Amino acid sequence: MLNSFATEFHRIHDIQSCDPYDIQWEGYITLKTDQAYIKTQLIAGSSQIARITINYWNTDLHHYLRISQRMRLEEIQLDGVKKHMQMTNDHCIFIAEPNGLTPDEIRLEQNNLKHGVIQYLNEKKAAGIINILLPGVLQPVYVVHIFPPCEFASEILQQRAPDAYRCVVQNKIEQIYLLFIITSTIE
Numbered sequence: 685m686l687n688s689f690a691t692e693f694h695r696i697h698d699i700q701s702c703d704p705y706d707i708q709w710e711g712y713i714t715l716k717t718d719q720a721y722i723k724t725q726l727i728a729g730s731s732q733i734a735r736i737t738i739n740y741w742n743t744d745l746h747h748y749l750r751i752s753q754r755m756r757l758e759e760i761q762l763d764g765v766k767k768h769m770q771m772t773n774d775h776c777i778f779i780a781e782p783n784g785l786t787p788d789e790i791r792l793e794q795n796n797l798k799h800g801v802i803q804y805l806n807e808k809k810a811a812g813i814i815n816i817l818l819p820g821v822l823q824p825v826y827v828v829h830i831f832p833p834c835e836f837a838s839e840i841l842q843q844r845a846p847d848a849y850r851c852v853v854q855n856k857i858e859q860i861y862l863l864f865i866i867t868s869t870i871e
Contacts, residue, residue: 706726707725707726707731707734707735707738708723708724708725708726709723709724709738709741709742709747709778710722710723710724710747710783711741711747711748711749712747712748712749713748713749713751713780713797713801713830713862714748714749714750714751715750715751715800715801715804715805715812716804718796718799718800718801718804719748719796719800719801720782720793720796720797720800720801721782721783721784721789721793721796722780722781722782722783722793722797722862723780723781723783724778724779724780724864725778725779725848726776726777726778727777727778727779727841727844727845727848728776728777728844728845729769729772729775729776729777729844729866730772730773730774730775730776731776732773733773733774733775733776733826733866733868734776734778734866736818736826737776737816737826737828737866740816740818749814749828750814751801751812751813751814751830752813752814752815753812753813753814753815754805754808754810754811754812754813755810755811755812755813755829756808756809756810757809757810757811757831757834757836761811762836765829765865765867768867768868769840769865769867774867774868775865775866775867775868776865776866777840777844777845777863777864777865777866778863778864778866779841779845779848779852779861779862779863779864780830780861780862780863780864781852781860781861781862782794782796782797782860794860797860797862798858798860801832801862802832802833802860802862805830805831805832806832806833806834811829811830811831811832812828812829812830813827813828813829813830814827814828814830815827815828816828816866823869824869825868825869825870826866826867826868826869827866827867827869828864828865828866829864829865829866829867830862830863830864831862831863831864831865832862833853833859833860833861837863838853840863840865841853841863
């Protein structure tokens, strides 16, 4: 039943685009009492999962993503994420950066992201987790893993999106970004 629902949901909600990586979202990422306004850009993986995820994120009128759980940055946990990333159609990767309309707004959101979400995740040596439940389904269909700048995030960017790696990691003095890896829970 879950498989047939997910297949139908994918079919109904597939938004056509000439460029599968021209998939973006803007909104707030929140963790505890901290929040930052971000923009995300699909950089690798399934454009279909990316579109479904963004449709889900856009159901909140205020466009908030609330990190509700943590995953320790331990080898066994990271191996599980890598395993889900072996099939192109079972995951997608977004890069998230601070957003604003003016340079001052962007600097404010950089500060909010760095000293709020990123600092917290780094202190806890963890990635944030958001489970995505679709209408009519009791179990999460997708899991959003939100990585702060770390060795794992850098490695994934370097392997899967070398252009993004150069722009966001290699050529920056200060790394203020989040890496979203969204994996399917459907076997």
